[in-house]
Amino acid sequence: MKIEPIGIINTPFKQKEGMPIQPTGGTGVKGCIEVFSGFIEGLCDLEGFSHIILIYRFHESEGYNLKVKPFMDDQLRGVFSTRAPKRPNSIGISVVKLNKIDNNLVFIENIDILDGTPLLDIKPFIPSVDSPDEYKLGWLKGKSDKISSKLSDKRFSNE
Amino acid sequence: MKIEPIGIINTPFKQKEGMPIQPTGGTGVKGCIEVFSGFIEGLCDLEGFSHIILIYRFHESEGYNLKVKPFMDDQLRGVFSTRAPKRPNSIGISVVKLNKIDNNLVFIENIDILDGTPLLDIKPFIPSVDSPDEYKLGWLKGKSDKISSKLSDKRFSNE
Numbered sequence: 001m002k003i004e005p006i007g008i009i010n011t012p013f014k015q016k017e018g019m020p021i022q023p024t025g026g027t028g029v030k031g032c033i034e035v036f037s038g039f040i041e042g043l044c045d046l047e048g049f050s051h052i053i054l055i056y057r058f059h060e061s062e063g064y065n066l067k068v069k070p071f072m073d074d075q076l077r078g079v080f081s082t083r084a085p086k087r088p089n090s091i092g093i094s095v096v097k098l099n100k101i102d103n104n105l106v107f108i109e110n111i112d113i114l115d116g117t118p119l120l121d122i123k124p125f126i127p128s129v130d131s132p133d134e135y136k137l138g139w140l141k142g143k144s145d146k147i148s149s150k151l152s153d154k155r156f157s158n159e
Numbered sequence: 160m161k162i163e164p165i166g167i168i169n170t171p172f173k174q175k176e177g178m179p180i181q182p183t184g185g186t187g188v189k190g191c192i193e194v195f196s197g198f199i200e201g202l203c204d205l206e207g208f209s210h211i212i213l214i215y216r217f218h219e220s221e222g223y224n225l226k227v228k229p230f231m232d233d234q235l236r237g238v239f240s241t242r243a244p245k246r247p248n249s250i251g252i253s254v255v256k257l258n259k260i261d262n263n264l265v266f267i268e269n270i271d272i273l274d275g276t277p278l279l280d281i282k283p284f285i286p287s288v289d290s291p292d293e294y295k296l297g298w299l300k301g302k303s304d305k306i307s308s309k310l311s312d313k314r315f316s317n318e
Contacts, residue, residue: 001216042238042239048240050293077203082282088165089162124239125291131289136207
C-alpha cells in the first residue's frame with residue numbers, strides 16, 4: 001500500500017516527552033497544518049465543519065511491542081486496547097477543532113500532535129457516525145477523566 | 160512508510176454498491192475480523208471496550224479526485240470535507256461495536272465495511288478523546304440524520 005503525506009502538522013510540541021497524550025489534554029493549544037500544493041483543492045467546503053479527524057503517521061515511533069504500559073496505566077495491556085504511538089502500523093488519529101483555512105494553511109486547536117508530523121488524511125468529524133451513544137471503557141474505566149491532565153513520559157521514546 | 164495489514168475484515172457486503180455508507184447505516188449488521196497470528200497478543204484487554212475504531216485500507220478504491228460528489232450530496236465537494244473512499248491515501252476509519260473476542264477472531268457489529276478489507280489498526284473508542292461536546296457540520300448540516308438510511312451507489316466504483 002502506497003502512503004504519501006498530504007501535508008505537515010506544525011505544533012508547539014517539539015519533543016515527545018511532556019506533551020498531552022490526547023487532544024483533550026491539548027485544549028487551547030493551537031497549530032497549523034501546511035497542506036502540500038497538489039492537495040489544496042481537496043480542502044474546499046471543509047471550513048464549515050468545527051471538528052476534523054486527522055490521520056497521521058507517528059513519525060518518531062520506531063518499532064512496537066504487542067503488550068505495552070500505556071500512559072494511563074502501569075499494567076501491561078494489549079497494544080490494540082491502547083492509543084500508544086508505537087504500534088504495528090504507526091498510524092495516529094486525532095479529532096481537533098478547526099479554526100480557519102487560508103489557502104493551504106489549516107489552523108487547528110486542541111492538539112496532542114508532535115511538531116513536524118506527516119499528515120495522511122483529513123476527514124470531517126460527524127457525530128452521528130463517529131460517536132456511539134452508549135459505550136463501555138474497559139481498562140480505562142474510571143481513568144478516562146484524567147486523560148486531559150496526563151502528560152507523556154519516556155515510555156514510548158526510542159532510547 | 161511501511162504499511163502491513165494486521166488482519167482481514169469479513170462482512171456480508173460483497174460489493175461496493177448498495178451497502179451502508181457509514182456504521183450507523185449498518186446497525187445490527189455483524190462481521191468478524193480475522194487478526195493474523197503474529198498480532199493476537201495485541202488484542203489483550205480490548206474486550207472490555209464496547210466500541211473500537213478500525214483503521215483500514217479502502218482496497219477497492221483506485222485513484223481519486225480532489226472534488227467529489229459525496230453520497231449525501233449532488234454538489235462537488237472537496238474530498239477532505241467528505242468521507243468518500245477514493246482519497247489521496249485510501250485509509251478508512253469506522254467506529255464499530257465490539258461483541259466478543261475469541262483468540263484471533265474479533266466479532267463486530269454496526270458495520271459499513273466491504274468484505275475482505277485489509278485491517279491496519281484497532282484502537283479503543285474513548286468518548287472523552289474522540290468525541291467533542293459541541294460541533295458544526297458544514298455542508299452536511301440537516302443531512303446527517305439521513306446517513307443511516309443512505310446506501311452507496313456507483314459513484315465511487317472503478318469503472
